[in-house]
Amino acid sequence: MSQIAQVNIARMLAPLADPLMAEFVAQLDTINALADNSPGFLWRLQTAEGNATSLQPYEDALIIVNLSLWVSLADLTAFVYKSRHRSVLQQRHQWFQRFDGPYTALWWVPPGHIPDVAEAKQRLASLQTQGETSYAFSFKKPFPAPEEGSDLRTQVVVE
Template structure:
């Protein structure tokens, strides 16, 4: 068993404020999707406020950018949640609620088991990915780098399933 877990950040720019009718479908699904994540095999942690989600957090200057962060035991567990479960229904509707991001909007990185990443740490990783590309420090499902304690140090190309939002 690895001494590392996989952390992820993803951001999205909402088409409107959270209380706008255009966002009603997304808001209506939040509790269900969060519970789905919480109950998923391999789930460790997710960013949330006392309300149970992270939609009130605004870590970017743009007030319509929402952030999601979570930690998973393995890349396979995160991939199963993102691409193979009920979460895909929500992803298929993404274009109704969120604008297309002009640059990379998600990042993955390894953290020691027990570490909870900060929002600033996650933002820094995403910015590093945007500036320098994929590496063992930060990567995407397209080029999954192994945990630092893995026997095989080669990245896995094409780890992601096809995105259901496309």
């Protein structure tokens, strides 16, 4: 059975050490622990510090990345929109700039596959150039999990 991967990027209004970001930073451990203990949670990108805020996958040092893996789209959706995470999401404009283009992408992966940042960036780029497809989609227009035995890597969109 396929699992759902998600990437979410955001451009901060200021560096993490800036007082403007203090409220966001203060909630990181709590929200990450909530994710870790949520039904259907499998994995998230993190460093030894327990989060991914020190990673710099983009040239712009103000862009942070969140990458995770879930058993089902329903589990991921419940965490994002029906848990305490929702209140943080509703406050995002206090800490993050409006993003030009897609900032969240979802895609199906085979069991045991752990996505990396390069793969996540590819999915976001595909969403930007190709729109919603089975290769990369959003919460607004989800695609169903592929049938058992499908080779998910063959779904790559050629540009």
